[in-house]
Amino acid sequence: MAGEPVSLPAWQTLTDEQSRRWTEVLDHVADALPSGAVSVVIDGGAAQAAVVADRLADTLHASGRPCARLTEPTPAMADDWRAGRAPDTVAVADGSHWRGRPPTVEWDVVVWLRTPPVGRAATGGRGPGCDIVIDLHDPTWPVIRQLTDRLVPHDRWYLSESRAFFAIRAATWDTKFGDDMPAYAAAVTEANLTTGGVVVDIGCGTGRALPALRDAVGSHGVVVGLDLTPQMLTAARTHAQRAAADLLLGDARNLPLADASVDAVFAAGLLTHLPDPEAGLGELARITRPGGRLVLFHPSGRAALAARHGRPLRPDEPLAQAPLRHSTARTGWQLTGYDDPPHRFFATATRRNT
Numbered sequence: 509m510a511g512e513p514v515s516l517p518a519w520q521t522l523t524d525e526q527s528r529r530w531t532e533v534l535d536h537v538a539d540a541l542p543s544g545a546v547s548v549v550i551d552g553g554a555a556q557a558a559v560v561a562d563r564l565a566d567t568l569h570a571s572g573r574p575c576a577r578l579t580e581p582t583p584a585m586a587d588d589w590r591a592g593r594a595p596d597t598v599a600v601a602d603g604s605h606w607r608g609r610p611p612t613v614e615w616d617v618v619v620w621l622r623t624p625p626v627g628r629a630a631t632g633g634r635g636p637g638c639d640i641v642i643d644l645h646d647p648t649w650p651v652i653r654q655l656t657d658r659l660v661p662h663d664r665w666y667l668s669e670s671r672a673f674f675a676i677r678a679a680t681w682d683t684k685f686g687d688d689m690p691a692y693a694a695a696v697t698e699a700n701l702t703t704g705g706v707v708v709d710i711g712c713g714t715g716r717a718l719p720a721l722r723d724a725v726g727s728h729g730v731v732v733g734l735d736l737t738p739q740m741l742t743a744a745r746t747h748a749q750r751a752a753a754d755l756l757l758g759d760a761r762n763l764p765l766a767d768a769s770v771d772a773v774f775a776a777g778l779l780t781h782l783p784d785p786e787a788g789l790g791e792l793a794r795i796t797r798p799g800g801r802l803v804l805f806h807p808s809g810r811a812a813l814a815a816r817h818g819r820p821l822r823p824d825e826p827l828a829q830a831p832l833r834h835s836t837a838r839t840g841w842q843l844t845g846y847d848d849p850p851h852r853f854f855a856t857a858t859r860r861n862t
């Protein structure tokens with residue numbers, strides 16, 4: 509929703525947990541910067557970019573890395589920033605006026621702040637050509653949503669950032685999305701899971717699918733909900749209790765489950781949150797017995813979801829039909845169903861024998 513620009517709260521007004529969040533994000537960004545002379549511009553979020561640039565400069569100074577904070581209102585000094593500086597100085601600028609005038613051929617690192625839209629100027633999406641995307645919808649709780657592998661392997665930032673993103677959403681998830689539960693039940697019914705089987709909901713969140721999964725496998729089946737975010741599992745207790753389901757803390761990329769140990773995997777809204785969706789499909793295949801089922805679901809179709817997030821729908825997205833057909837085939841699945849109208853995304857696959 510459009511509104512007034514949100515300015516960042518002063519550091520002193522943050523709670524300890526919020527300051528730790530800011531520190532963690534700034535440390536990830538500082539760690540991602542290449543060695544040597546580096547230029548960084550913070551773009552997007554017009555009202556916040558200067559403060560984030562200041563905080564990054566403070567972080568770099570505190571870590572002992574020389575830093576030149578380019579603060580001129582117009583980038584007239586851009587060519588001079590190296591003069592008299594240590595060779596490994598990081599130049600930090602902010603704003604679109606600086607972005608358009610890089611101090612060398614191009615900026616070494618472009619950071620995009622994703623903020624709520626202000627008037628007609630939305631700063632959603634990823635920002636074109638950006639290396640790092642920081643979500644600032646809650647100005648007390650920044651979260652890195654994208655950091656290019658060119659700078660640093662995702663293993664260095666993905667866990668803390670993914671957990672941080674979902675941790676603050678867990679308590680209100682069901683209030684916000686509770687109306688979708690009938691859509692989950694319909695999807696599970698349509699998936700036609702084997703009665704008495706073992707089904708795991710990977711990335712179960714607050715466990716909205718667990719009651720429907722219990723109905724599908726019956727009282728002799730086994731239902732497990734697994735999630736990366738402890739706060740989500742806390743919120744999942746009510747649904748889990750109702751569904752007599754076990755809850756597991758774990759990472760979909762490295763599941764604490766034996767090879768071929770489950771009959772079906774249900775994953776709603778998970779795959780696009782994994783840094784490497786195809787590797788994720790491979791891990792889901794590993795735990796599924798030959799002939800077992802995969803159900804990928806979301807209570808909005810891809811186009812509707814992209815529109816809601818203010819981003820274009822790309823044909824090479826992991827859940828687009830052709831990429832999903834190929835990635836499932838490469839990871840031991842055969843895609844058996846694909847439906848992507850506005851009101852849901854629903855794809856099924858069967859675990860191949862080989």
Ligand SMILES: C[S@@+](CC[C@H](N)C(=O)[O-])C[C@H]1O[C@@H](n2cnc3c(N)ncnc32)[C@H](O)[C@@H]1O
Binds near residue numbers: 714758777
């Ligand atoms: C969009 S939410 C969907 C939650 C739930 N499936 C639903 O439909 O309501 C994605 C969930 O995946 C979890 N998640 C993200 N990355 C994960 C990973 N690597 N392993 C397990 N869970 C993950 C998040 O914590 C979050 O609960």
